Amino acid sequence: MTTPNLNPKRGEIWEVRFDPSEGDEIRKIRPAVVINIPQAGRMQLRVVVPITGWQPQFVNYFWMTQLSPDVTNGLSKESSADSFQIRSLSLNRFQRKLGTVSELKVREIAAAIVLCVGFKSTP
Numbered sequence: 001m002t003t004p005n006l007n008p009k010r011g012e013i014w015e016v017r018f019d020p021s022e023g024d025e026i027r028k029i030r031p032a033v034v035i036n037i038p039q040a041g042r043m044q045l046r047v048v049v050p051i052t053g054w055q056p057q058f059v060n061y062f063w064m065t066q067l068s069p070d071v072t073n074g075l076s077k078e079s080s081a082d083s084f085q086i087r088s089l090s091l092n093r094f095q096r097k098l099g100t101v102s103e104l105k106v107r108e109i110a111a112a113i114v115l116c117v118g119f120k121s122t123p
Contacts (some may be wrong), residue, residue: 001106010036014094014098015032015098016050016094018089026050026082030050033048033051033101045089045090046088047086048087049081049083051081053108061085063112081109083113
């Protein structure tokens with residue numbers, strides 16, 4: 001059941017329940033950045049990019065966007081948005097809002113998604 005008035009917005013970080021998962025899919029309740037624009041979709045879904053703990057080798061992975069903890073985003077440790085694990089999820093999976101990231105950081109995450117799917121603006 002969807003929580004009344006739950007309306008996660010682009011750039012917000014929420015704790016999201018990712019289970020059940022299979023294979024290498026991201027698991028458990030963890031933070032995620034809402035990435036979709038408000039005009040996209042009409043269902044009770046949001047497109048999210050999960051957040052995981054930062055590891056030094058992630059600096060070599062274009063799909064990992066580093067997120068440092070601060071009072072605005074609500075993260076408790078050095079983290080990374082994993083754009084390769086992008087998902088559309090029901091509002092039923094959203095637990096609580098942690099904070100927000102800057103529009104610049106949202107754009108970095110969106111750019112990583114574009115690279116993951118091989119989008120090119122010219123033929």
